[in-house]
Amino acid sequence: MRTKHQERMLLEHGYTAQKTHSNPLILPYFVQMLAFSSLGTQLELATTFSNSYHYRKESPPADFPFPFSSGALVLLVTMFVLVEMTDTVRIPPWQFERKLNDAITEELNKKLANKVVYNVGLCICLYDITKLEDSYIFPGDGASHTKVHFRYVVFHPFLDEILVGEIKGCSLEGVHVSLGFFDDIIIPPESLQQPAKFDEAEQVWVWEYETEEGAHDLYMDRGEEIRFRVVDETFIDTSPTGPSSSEPSTSSATEEVQKKEAPYTLVGSISEPGLGLLSWWTNS
Template identity: 65%
Template sequence: MFVLVEMKDTVRIPPWLFHINFNDAVVETLNKKFANKVVHNVGLCVTLWDIIKLDESFIFPGDGASHTVVHFHFVVFRPFVDEILIGKIKSCCKESVQVTMGFFDDITIPAESLQHPSRFVDKEQLWAWEYQMEEEKHDLYMDIGEEVRFRVSDEIFVDTTPSSPENAAGEEIADTEVKKAPYTIVGTISEPGLGLLSWWNTG
């Protein structure tokens, strides 16, 4: 779920931070830049782990800050495909179930990846697993806030770097696109033992 990733970045330390320990200033700057942010094809950065190496620092003309290339390890949230995780149901719609882990909300379980057979109940705005027990069917609802165990089936990275507001002809493009999450985890619960924890409790 959490991995250590080796990264490199040029750290700019402004003059008003020169009075504090240089390493402390680097740590503060790196955490401010990366913590709780998604790096494309890397994952959700959590916190700086350690500094591997500091290259020589430079001060450029017209800029009183120091610039240093820093090699470091960062703790990153990036579950591997097929990893089993536990989260809580955040919301439901006809297309999917949204799951949160508290610190990360962009987890989706598509309708086709739910336990079979499942149906969306419009009145409740919830999904229900139609569980067959002997000759009766029972609707096991996926209530908001319930803990759910799921398997990671895919991950999706989207480059959210701002693009030019003009097209090739120089015409302005209306900002009508729906903002996409930079990092989405896709899960499945269509296997025995997966789904709401309460479904499988025997006690």
């Protein structure tokens, strides 16, 4: 909803991705000059510059991509939330010599870190323990069982969140992006900056950026940093299911395919001005 609305606004105001300029080719000299001035003057300079270089008048001067200490701004922004959980933690007898809190912290990190909890997100690490209930020892087991209330740091960007990651590769399905600790991010072809095409020879997506001098091919190479908006998320329950007797043997193939699926996938979009490779919008 938001995107559509924004697109309409952009069209009405007369600046779209094509008009807000991103092409690094033209800028280097001025950009260096700008970097030396304070931000206030940068804006003024940017205005004059944009007029003198046949930027379209209606495009807002502030859209001029001036860099602030270009190259220094490596943004890999991620989104974390705190999630409140309870769990019963089993502490084996050989851990009794340690402090209960330490033992529980270790157990919780062992159990949850680097795991995706369904509809919650990717667990990173324990934040704190808010409450410990009484510990019990059950017959036949020497371990103690403690109900723990705790808070966990979880990677779960909300929708519309803007993240910066690294391109892991391109395929016909779109651009695959990695955040380093989280790899299951895909930007489908229809969400790329338009017009986009897939270069079969180099296996890379290209934004055919149009200027008045002709089209520039902006390649989305592997390893480049890319800023994208999170537009959708999918959780897949990958927990093992029991054998289904009713289904015929042909289902085994599909089950195997499902096994490989990522439990938590983010769908990104870069079809807005400001999104895409960082080098498109700053000049480096």
